[in-house]
Amino acid sequence: MASRPPEMTPAEFKLMKVLWALKKGTVAHARAEHNRMYGSDLAYTTVMTLLGRLAAKRAVKVDKSRQPYLYRPAFRRESVLRDRLRHFVETVFDGKADSLVLHLLEDESLSLEELRDIERKIEGQEEDDES
DSSP states (O other), rough: OOOOOEEEOHHHHHHHHHHHHHSBBBBHHHHHHHHHHHSSSOHHHHHHHHHHHHHHTSSSEEETSSOOEEEEESSOOOHHHHHHHHHHHHHHHHOOOHHHHHHHHHOOSSSSHHHHHHHHHHHHHHHHHHO
């Protein structure tokens, strides 16, 4: 497994989400699940092309010992999300995660329930740091 997930287009990332949900699947499985999850009707050849690109980037592993080929994620979802978030914070907020959080608070895009959940996680982190 490569050390860092590759850059992905939005369409490739959506397909990765599909594979994370499926754990593994053929082009037909990925297409059906993508269309179910996103309410769109991607062509079989489009899904095949996207999976080929993801394989070339080593974001997915391909079992070519069987027909049809079986695709599975090469990276855990959490690993990719963490990497993408770090990159976003670095490029958009100059590496300052607190700026992102403050922006979300000022923008009022978080519900009271989400704010309380964040508060609980912060308190839990503080307790872990004190131990």
